[in-house]
Amino acid sequence: MTNNKTPDEKSSAENVEQHLGQLEKTEVTREQLSYSQEQPFSSDELARLINEERLNKLMAQSDEFLSNLNSEIGDFDEDNTDSGE
Structure with a gap:
């Protein structure tokens, strides 16, 4: 059997x-474009854009979550050491 494919035919x-x-x-071009459009924000612009009250609430929630998580991990560790290991 011979190969009758023309140069324009590809597998x-x-x-x-x-x-x-x-x-x-295309992805490299898109990344270069997005990087070229990045501009640094001044502290005044950031202060105007950020909802400080909402940010503080979110940070408090995350602190509470991490505190509870650390407590649960501590309780888990204590339970494992009480099992006679």
Whole structure:
């Protein structure tokens, strides 16, 4: 059996490889574009954008969560040491 493929005909693997290469180039271009659009914020701009009251509430909730988690971990460790290990 002879190979009658013309140079324009590609195998599925070649098509997939070409497509992945194009996706990679597109992603690199997209990343470069997003980085070029990044601009630093001044402290005045950040103060205007951030809801300080909401941020403080979220931080308090996260502190409470971590405190409870540490307590649970401590209780778990104590339970394991009481089992005779």
